Amino acid sequence: MNVRRLFAMAYKETLQIWRDPRSLAIALLMPLMQLVLLGYGVSLDIRHVPLCVYDQENSQQSRAVVKSFVSSDWFSISRTIHNQTGIDYALNRDQCIAALVIPADFSRRLAATGTAPVQAVFDATDVNTTNIALGYAQGVVAQTNAQIADGWAATHGILPSLVGQVDLDPSTWFNETLDSKNFIIPGVVAVILALVGAELTSLTISREWERGTMEQLISTPVTATEVMLGKLIPYFAIGFIDAGFCLVSAVYWFGVPFRGNIGTLLITTGLFIVVVMGIGYLISVRIRSQLGASQIALVLTMLPTTLLSGYTFPIDQMPAPIRAITFVVYSRYYVTILRSVFLKGSGLSDLWAPLLGLSIYALIIIWLAARAFHKALD
Amino acid sequence: METKDIVIRTEGLTKNFGPLQAMREVDLAIYRGEIFGLVGPDGAGKTTIMRMLSGVMRPDAGKIYVDGVDVGANAEGAKLRLSYMPQRFGLYEDLTVAENIFFYGELFSVPRGERVARSNELLEAAGLLPFRRRLAGQLSGGMKQKLGLVCALIHTPHVLLLDEPTTGVDPVSRRDFWAILYNLRETGVTILLSTAYMDEAERCSRLALLHNGEVRYCDTPAGIKKAMPGALLAIISAGPRLLREIVSGQPGVLGVLLMGDRLHVRVDDSTRRIPELQMLLAGHGITGADIQTAEPGIEDVFVALLGGTV
Numbered sequence: 001m002n003v004r005r006l007f008a009m010a011y012k013e014t015l016q017i018w019r020d021p022r023s024l025a026i027a028l029l030m031p032l033m034q035l036v037l038l039g040y041g042v043s044l045d046i047r048h049v050p051l052c053v054y055d056q057e058n059s060q061q062s063r064a065v066v067k068s069f070v071s072s073d074w075f076s077i078s079r080t081i082h083n084q085t086g087i088d089y090a091l092n093r094d095q096c097i098a099a100l101v102i103p104a105d106f107s108r109r110l111a112a113t114g115t116a117p118v119q120a121v122f123d124a125t126d127v128n129t130t131n132i133a134l135g136y137a138q139g140v141v142a143q144t145n146a147q148i149a150d151g152w153a154a155t156h157g158i159l160p161s162l163v164g165q166v167d168l169d170p171s172t173w174f175n176e177t178l179d180s181k182n183f184i185i186p187g188v189v190a191v192i193l194a195l196v197g198a199e200l201t202s203l204t205i206s207r208e209w210e211r212g213t214m215e216q217l218i219s220t221p222v223t224a225t226e227v228m229l230g231k232l233i234p235y236f237a238i239g240f241i242d243a244g245f246c247l248v249s250a251v252y253w254f255g256v257p258f259r260g261n262i263g264t265l266l267i268t269t270g271l272f273i274v275v276v277m278g279i280g281y282l283i284s285v286r287i288r289s290q291l292g293a294s295q296i297a298l299v300l301t302m303l304p305t306t307l308l309s310g311y312t313f314p315i316d317q318m319p320a321p322i323r324a325i326t327f328v329v330y331s332r333y334y335v336t337i338l339r340s341v342f343l344k345g346s347g348l349s350d351l352w353a354p355l356l357g358l359s360i361y362a363l364i365i366i367w368l369a370a371r372a373f374h375k376a377l378d
Numbered sequence: 379m380e381t382k383d384i385v386i387r388t389e390g391l392t393k394n395f396g397p398l399q400a401m402r403e404v405d406l407a408i409y410r411g412e413i414f415g416l417v418g419p420d421g422a423g424k425t426t427i428m429r430m431l432s433g434v435m436r437p438d439a440g441k442i443y444v445d446g447v448d449v450g451a452n453a454e455g456a457k458l459r460l461s462y463m464p465q466r467f468g469l470y471e472d473l474t475v476a477e478n479i480f481f482y483g484e485l486f487s488v489p490r491g492e493r494v495a496r497s498n499e500l501l502e503a504a505g506l507l508p509f510r511r512r513l514a515g516q517l518s519g520g521m522k523q524k525l526g527l528v529c530a531l532i533h534t535p536h537v538l539l540l541d542e543p544t545t546g547v548d549p550v551s552r553r554d555f556w557a558i559l560y561n562l563r564e565t566g567v568t569i570l571l572s573t574a575y576m577d578e579a580e581r582c583s584r585l586a587l588l589h590n591g592e593v594r595y596c597d598t599p600a601g602i603k604k605a606m607p608g609a610l611l612a613i614i615s616a617g618p619r620l621l622r623e624i625v626s627g628q629p630g631v632l633g634v635l636l637m638g639d640r641l642h643v644r645v646d647d648s649t650r651r652i653p654e655l656q657m658l659l660a661g662h663g664i665t666g667a668d669i670q671t672a673e674p675g676i677e678d679v680f681v682a683l684l685g686g687t688v
Contacts, residue, residue: 002487004484004487005485007484008480008481008484008485011481012470012473012477012481015472016472016473019472020472211471212464212467213469213470215462215464215468216463216464216468217468219432219433219434219457219460219462219464220457220485221454221457221458222485375434376434376435
């Protein structure tokens, strides 16, 4: 390894990136665009689910139930209905996603037995939304139950703790506000770095072939390793700048809590950048056109990272064969690490398992990349 | 040629691209300080031989020695001593003239002071000094080729391999280019170039005529001309195309080549055929045609030598 040649390669590559609008756009604009699109576009939170209410009793107690739904912020009443067919109509016309029906004998049964059924009807065409809304509804009802139980116990002269009410205590850790943003944004960072890293480096060798500069380059004494490292050094720097931008935006713009330490974040991020850039470089060596290389880089990074890294779709909900495949998706390790560092404040020792996965990946990629490029035309 | 040291030598050089035999057991010996020309039709193997000599392509069989280094065993060692300019412009169009020179100087680890002095000297000779800050992509074709030569020479190579360096270059730039080559030869640099221009072939110290991956003839331009069988006649007349039709296939006519306003006719025996041709033309109502023996150009020789096989 000759340091002068290495530096010359890195300097030349930096000049070329600086003068290539396409590379600059990928390096600087793409992270910003992705952050805005994915950060704002992908949210698993549902607010203000349109709710139709058919309150058959319209008593003080039934109204209290309705009020507890509205005040939860998860639901908002889109219509008040006065007969059964109105529910069909509202659901069919997409005027609401859920309908709440309170029977006419609600307060009477509650007073007599301490429990009273309330019916909730859901439009389940969108299963995800329904599941989430159902969860919210149960939460609201559980709260209401607690209040009612207190009241029932008081009127019957029994201590609340002695009432045989099921104690539903939904407690959530790490993401107390149950804000899906806290869960999504660290994943978005991984998606952006995977995409940008591989896209950038996928152009580097194919550009030399496409522009006809490779033949002259390989007629010089520069070694294959110097070509590889010299080319990757500037991209590595860009990767870190992009990572810094994304991570700072995650904390200060999107307000994701950061409980870990910067060192852990830098080490793991560096490892991840090595992996994605190595993959981009491997593609670049194999595919001699820039367009082809960038397309393949897109498929090999964007798809597995969005679908199989656990970034939006939880890995433990996947069928076993798919779950097995996720182990070769390098981003799953980084997504796990990022979430743990951000939300749990995990250190390197807590993260040994994903860190091991990512390290093995990095070693394999480096090994392949170092052997991939040959200074020959055929 | 004098018994000077051989700087480029190939022995049984062979290369196949699938079923195509691109290079068949080529033996070449090129001496120090020569400007050696490779000529031949497209697909003859000129680029292939350049690539193998420069170490960017491996031969299937045979040996290559460049400046005493076995290229097959130590391609990287040979690369330090040679410079190769591919047919397609190989420099970075998005880098300036000075940046390209800096890059290639660094790749060959040229000491800084030497690089600056040498690049000034070379840029001066190439007439590129005022364009140092211009992007290479914005240079004219001729200037690009001269920049290629400057970058190729920045590390003072002993051997220069130029693949059709002046194709598509304007005549003035070609003259500059050749002036630089002649100066280099004075300093003992050995130059191997391929060319499609016959006037350039005439300027070489020796020529190899390549065809179908084989060296058909290898001699000085004068020697190659002598190898041409028969004698050359030039017929100057109005309507040379019509003339070509009349003359072709006549007894004793070995070949016919249209050269602008004149027709070059190769015959087996000039003293016998000149009167015959005059009578033939008169019979077709063409009078006043001027038939003379002519000195063959390299192009005539190639057509004559490869005539039957092209």
